[in-house]
Amino acid sequence: MDAILETPALLLDEARMQRNIARMQGRMDQLGVAFRPHVKTSKCLEVARRQLAAGARGITVSTLKEAEEFFGAGIDDILYAVAIVPNKLNHALKLIRAGLRLTLLVESSAMAQQLAAHGAEHGVCYEALIEIDTDGHRSGVKPDDPVLLEIAAALNGGAHLKGVMTHAGASYDLNTPEALAAMAEQERARCVAAATRLRAAGHACPVVSVGSTPTALSAAHLEDVTEVRAGVYVFFDMVMVDVGVCRVDEVAISVLCTVIGHQQDKGWIITDGGWMAMSRDLGHDHHGYGMVCDADGQPLPELGFGKANQEHGVLQWRGAPDVSVAQRYPVGTSLRVLPNHACATAAQHGQYHVIPQNGGDWQVWPRFSGW
The missing domain is CATH 2.40.37.20 (D-serine dehydratase-like domain)
Known part of the structure; x- marks a missing residue:
């Protein structure tokens, strides 16, 4: 250890991190899905580069600041996985016009309408996912909610429905393999059900995106899922130890x-x-x-x-x-x-x-x- 390092200081064990990256990427490869890591955990280009080198396809961010930083470093396929709001549209527009393949998230018909109107006004077509609530943990639309089809219908002209996305954050409250496997299947099945319902109504829905670190490491299969997102796995922490997905x-x-x-x-x-x-x-x-x-x-x-x-x-x-x-x-x-x-x-x-x-x-x- 460097004796002159002033404290407090944040230490990163590179060997442990690399093993964590390899473990998750290997798991996704085995399940046959694309992996789009959530880089909000590290907010560090050196970490993201190692995730991409291991096989990740694009990244997920939680702020447009993250999107801007990583795009500036050459990463051009980014999902902004927090529902977009009007005061962030101009920032998103700027990034898209600069060449970023940015996917946005909506969870209401009102915002879908505003997104489409903003895109039409400025001559772009925003790509959007609809957030699906699969566990009552946070935000999103339930798979059987009538508003799901209303949101999809509003995404036309200046916006395009790309697919659906969910995050089973309730998995953080579990601590047995059986409960985690059940939550992973619930996350998968309910998000796929939302996509199926959209397709039955005539909407293309090519992307079905799920993920959390516990469910990604606990899923028995990911049939009809196209990509998985997870973030904290890259470092892990004591909550993940308590959940039971790491030591x-x-x-x-x-x-x-x-x-x-x-x-x-x-x-x-x-x-x-x-x-x-x-x-x-x-x-x-x-x-x-x-x-x-x-x-x-x-x-x-x-x-x-x-x-x-x-x-x-x-x-x-x-x-x-x-x-x-x-x-x-x-x-x-x-x-x-x-x-x-x-x-x-x-x-x-x-x-x-x-x-x-x-x-x-x-x-x-x-x-x-x-x-």
Whole structure:
């Protein structure tokens, strides 16, 4: 480890990340579907390049800022997987006119009408997916809702129906292989049902896009699905450990922090890694603000992380009561914390300090944020 690295710092284990990429891409190849990774997890060109090199076809983004950044780096097939709204249409138009193959998302007939009108006004034809609600988790149209056909009918002239898309976010609340497999099948079947209904009404629907990390890794088959999206798999995190789709030793990012003080009577170890370094996401609240590890990334079950201030992490000793935490973890000790939610923790940092898989000097990979 680089002894002069200031903390808190976001570390990325390149070897673990590459194994995660290979695992997911191999799974998609086995299931016979295209894979379009969600790059909101990393917001990092170096990570996305490795996903594409492994076989991904295009990427998924959560902001138009991401679309602009990745397009500027040469990635020209992008799905913006958040429902478009009027105040973002000019930004989308600018990217399309620059040559980006941008697919947009709608979930209401009113927005479909506005999208088509905007396209007609500016001489473009927007490609759009309809978001399908397959689990009641978030947004989208249920497969049997009458509004589904209304949205499709509104996508004409300045907009074109490209297909349907869903995200089974409710899978994050599951924790058995059987439940995950059932959710994966529910996601697949309901999204395919929406596409079938659209086709029966005379609408072409070439794209059927599904995905979340848990369902992608749990699906028995993906019949009639054309592409899968997943994001957090590239790093994994403690929520994914709790869900059961990865092990602790497959989590590829961690936050390096340093012991700055103690409260011996309380059994507290104070670090410089507070919630600004970790995010406030407590995940399933099984690990506090994250799983504490030693400097080499080995878990320290005797240390909890149930309290944090903005720039202070407060670790709680859970071992033998007669231990001096100040002696065991003196000021200056390096610790690493595995995050609950990789996307949220990474968003707190401007760069990754990369532990190279083949040895040699550490690298720094920039990431970006904002909208």
